[in-house]
Amino acid sequence: MSTFVELVRRDLRLAWREGGTIGVALGFYLVVVTMLPLGIGPDLNLLTRIAPGVLWVALLLAALLSLGRMFETDLEDGSLEVLATGPLPLAGLAAAKSLAHWLTTGLPLAALAPLLGLLLNLEPEAYGVLAASMLAGTPAVSFLGAVGAALTLRARRGGMLLAFLMLPLFVPTLVFGIEAIRAATLGSAAFVPSFLILCAISLASLVLAPLAAAAALRLQLQ
Amino acid sequence: MDLGPHAAFIWAAYAAVVVVLAALIAWLALDGRRQQQLIDEFEARGVRRRSRHAGEHPEIG
Amino acid sequence: MQTFTQRLANPTRFMALSGQLLPWIGGLACALIAMGLVMAFTAPLDYQQGHAAKIMFVHVPSAWLSMAGYALIAASSFGLLVFRHPLADVSAKAAAPIGATFTLLCLVTGMLWGKPMWGAYWVWDPRLTSVLILFFLYLGLIALRASIEDEALAAKLTAILAIVGIVMLPVIKFSVEWNSLHQPASVMRLGAPTIHPSLLWPLLVMAAGMTALFAALHLKAMRNEILRRRVKALRAVEVEAAGGLASQAAE
Numbered sequence: 128m129s130t131f132v133e134l135v136r137r138d139l140r141l142a143w144r145e146g147g148t149i150g151v152a153l154g155f156y157l158v159v160v161t162m163l164p165l166g167i168g169p170d171l172n173l174l175t176r177i178a179p180g181v182l183w184v185a186l187l188l189a190a191l192l193s194l195g196r197m198f199e200t201d202l203e204d205g206s207l208e209v210l211a212t213g214p215l216p217l218a219g220l221a222a223a224k225s226l227a228h229w230l231t232t233g234l235p236l237a238a239l240a241p242l243l244g245l246l247l248n249l250e251p252e253a254y255g256v257l258a259a260s261m262l263a264g265t266p267a268v269s270f271l272g273a274v275g276a277a278l279t280l281r282a283r284r285g286g287m288l289l290a291f292l293m294l295p296l297f298v299p300t301l302v303f304g305i306e307a308i309r310a311a312t313l314g315s316a317a318f319v320p321s322f323l324i325l326c327a328i329s330l331a332s333l334v335l336a337p338l339a340a341a342a343a344l345r346l347q348l349q
Numbered sequence: 350m351d352l353g354p355h356a357a358f359i360w361a362a363y364a365a366v367v368v369v370l371a372a373l374i375a376w377l378a379l380d381g382r383r384q385q386q387l388i389d390e391f392e393a394r395g396v397r398r399r400s401r402h403a404g405e406h407p408e409i410g
Numbered sequence: 411m412q413t414f415t416q417r418l419a420n421p422t423r424f425m426a427l428s429g430q431l432l433p434w435i436g437g438l439a440c441a442l443i444a445m446g447l448v449m450a451f452t453a454p455l456d457y458q459q460g461h462a463a464k465i466m467f468v469h470v471p472s473a474w475l476s477m478a479g480y481a482l483i484a485a486s487s488f489g490l491l492v493f494r495h496p497l498a499d500v501s502a503k504a505a506a507p508i509g510a511t512f513t514l515l516c517l518v519t520g521m522l523w524g525k526p527m528w529g530a531y532w533v534w535d536p537r538l539t540s541v542l543i544l545f546f547l548y549l550g551l552i553a554l555r556a557s558i559e560d561e562a563l564a565a566k567l568t569a570i571l572a573i574v575g576i577v578m579l580p581v582i583k584f585s586v587e588w589n590s591l592h593q594p595a596s597v598m599r600l601g602a603p604t605i606h607p608s609l610l611w612p613l614l615v616m617a618a619g620m621t622a623l624f625a626a627l628h629l630k631a632m633r634n635e636i637l638r639r640r641v642k643a644l645r646a647v648e649v650e651a652a653g654g655l656a657s658q659a660a661e
Contacts, residue, residue: 282557292550299585352461355526362465362522377630384637391644
């Protein structure tokens with residue numbers, strides 16, 4: 128357990144020291160959300176309608192940027208092999224890396240989203256739900272992403288391949304995240320089930336994804 | 350044969366199926382022939398799989 | 411007492427058995443598809459869709475086979491990872507392009523059905539949307555395998571991806587359905603026409619024929635893959651022998 132905490136802490140420290148990683152993800156998020164209204168035109172009604180979707184899709188793309196590197200640095204400096212033989216099981220290692228990714232990427236992006244909602248004329252009632260749905264959904268992105276990162280660890284053109292592999296897997300989180308926002312702004316009864324399913328997907332990925340990622344890591348280390 | 354106002358779409362759909370499946374069949378047939386040709390070339394050169402070793406079927410993992 | 415799959419585990423025996431089976435399955439496929447085509451084009455007009463419903467006879471079997479193909483890959487992957495069946499990876503690798511092809515056919519025929527029925531080639535109908543995502547899953551398997559040089563590693567990593575995919579697939583389908591149900595705008599659905607018995611039989615015959623075709627293609631692809639691996643092994647033997655001669659000459 129202490130190894131787990133230590134790992135998360137170490138990754139947080141590295142991300143904080145480098146700073147660049149979080150900055151790039153947030154910057155990318157900002158740029159993408161800015162480009163869309165520039166491309167679509169300033170029709171405010173249209174922007175309001177597409178705002179939840181744009182904010183979610185752009186967040187997924189921004190999160191994908193740093194996903195590929197989740198295990199890379201540890202593989203390169205050999206610490207992955209050391210950790211694999213250590214007391215923490217590989218699944219725990221994968222979970223620790225996923226948690227660190229969520230804390231350093233998912234969470235900051237989710238925090239930025241409401242601000243970007245201003246650019247897209249997001250409905251006032253939607254701000255709270257937006258934040259809630261992203262808090263509930265981004266863990267799935269980080270934890271499922273670890274599976275993709277482990278599978279593409281030594282693959283050629285791993286970054287692009289990772290995006291291609293992950294996007295179908297992100298669809299449920301995307302759909303229920305957006306649906307929760309839409310249902311809340313319409314006052315529809317569909318909000319609660321959508322939100323609960325969103326949470327369920329994240330919780331399930333917390334448990335199952337590290338197992339798959341560990342299986343892939345074990346193979347990569349042979 | 351008159352297939353009504355949407356005949357073009359119906360013919361296009363069936364044509365697509367025929368063309369794509371024919372291409373798939375052709376690819377598989379040609380690929381198989383190519384591999385067999387390569388194996389025959391190896392055997393003509395006297396290269397054989399080492400069947401007396403433990404890895405009798407090295408082609409499978 | 412060996413089980414069927416255990417007996418098939420020997421590639422040589424598989425080649426012999428599949429070589430005998432292939433012409434029969436291929437012949438069956440041809441016969442059934444021919445019969446199905448005749449039945450399809452002599453089928454009566456559908457009450458709502460007229461002749462356009464005939465596209466259903468290739469679209470629906472393609473949809474079934476696209477999903478059956480992925481299930482086959484997932485089962486083969488399970489066989490590789492859990493049972494270490496020697497031919498499991500050959501089966502998974504062979505099935506991917508074939509399944510992807512039928513998925514593509516499902517999408518193309520679906521678009522050609524959608525245009526006359528709904529006025530647009532693509533309307534984000536939930537069934538077609540989940541087939542599109544299934545297509546991406548297939549492409550992902552093929553791309554992942556192609557990006558890893560070590561064949562044995564590629565086999566096992568692709569197997570993990572296939573199993574992750576099959577677990578996510580019901581969730582994805584559910585989410586796409588949910589999405590279409592709760593959209594405020596009216597949703598267009600590529601509904602199958604009410605299946606009249608005179609339309610059901612051509613559909614079943616075409617489905618059976620296309621399934622037999624899938625089986626034949628899969629067997630052929632597996633045979634090709636086994637041959638390809640033999641070529642690779644022979645190449646390695648030749649290189650080794652050349653290396654041995656070179657070191658002998660050097661002495």
